[in-house]
Amino acid sequence: GAGVSQTPSNKVTEKGKYVELRCDPISGHTALYWYRQSLGQGPEFLIYFQGTGAADDSGLPNDRFFAVRPEGSVSTLKIQRTERGDSAVYLCASSPMGGGTDNEQFFGPGTRLTVL
Amino acid sequence: DAKTTQPTSMDCAEGRAANLPCNHSTISGNEYVYWYRQIHSQGPQYIIHGLKNNETNEMASLIITEDRKSSTLILPHATLRDTAVYYCIVRVAMDAGNMLTFGGGTRLMVKP
Numbered sequence: 402g403a404g405v406s407q408t409p410s411n412k413v414t415e416k417g418k419y420v421e422l423r424c425d426p427i428s429g430h431t432a433l434y435w436y437r438q439s440l441g442q443g444p445e446f447l448i449y450f451q452g453t454g455a456a457d458d459s460g461l462p463n464d465r466f467f468a469v470r471p472e473g474s475v476s477t478l479k480i481q482r483t484e485r486g487d488s489a490v491y492l493c494a495s496s497p498m499g500g501g502t503d504n505e506q507f508f509g510p511g512t513r514l515t516v517l
Numbered sequence: 518d519a520k521t522t523q524p525t526s527m528d529c530a531e532g533r534a535a536n537l538p539c540n541h542s543t544i545s546g547n548e549y550v551y552w553y554r555q556i557h558s559q560g561p562q563y564i565i566h567g568l569k570n571n572e573t574n575e576m577a578s579l580i581i582t583e584d585r586k587s588s589t590l591i592l593p594h595a596t597l598r599d600t601a602v603y604y605c606i607v608r609v610a611m612d613a614g615n616m617l618t619f620g621g622g623t624r625l626m627v628k629p
Contacts (some may be wrong), residue, residue: 406532411607427583434616436617436619442621443602443604443619443621443622444617445619446617446618453520457616462614476535492560494560494561504618508559509560510558511560
């Protein structure tokens with residue numbers, strides 16, 4: 402079956418520009434997560450959605466980062482005034498429910514963002 | 518969530534068992550041990566999890582010590598496709614959001 406998909410797979414932008422990264426979760430999964438992975442490090446949590454609402458956005462590094470999930474399915478991560486330090490792989494994951502230990506997270510392949 | 522400590526890298530011969538250790542000496546009674554792996558250029562993939570009993574599935578076995586302060590992930594017959602970074606994660610049961618806190622992981626290289 403279809404897994405989590407993310408578009409684009411690669412994005413190159415210039416410092417100061419605005420970017421949007423899209424995540425299509427597995428159909429029916431109510432929980433959606435965004436992570437960021439810098440080179441050589443493990444993924445870091447950014448934000449978690451349960452349905453349409455952001456249940457936990459404590460991982461967003463600053464107010465340049467924002468994410469939406471208006472219909473409880475597709476999510477968009479938005480980054481304003483990009484900086485070179487934003488360069489990373491942005492990973493999206495979904496799970497059937499947010500709580501409980503048996504709800505493994507299914508990850509997409511990520512979007513590699515490069516800010517020049 | 519409790520912190521985990523893993524070796525930075527390990528090698529394993531193809532066809533042999535790969536034993537990946539993880540220390541989690543500050544683990545709490547309600548925290549589970551999870552293992553994920555990340556193959557190059559892919560997102561992380563769930564492998565297995567457990568509380569205190571040993572667990573086995575089609576991918577691997579998880580051995581948790583009696584005091585729960587450490588665990589070992591066992592890939593019984595490693596193949597070249599098992600080359601990946603393996604992450605040991607400890608997290609609270611029924612934690613709202615259940616975000617995963619990744620450390621540096623162990624880079625496993627399976628060699629022919």
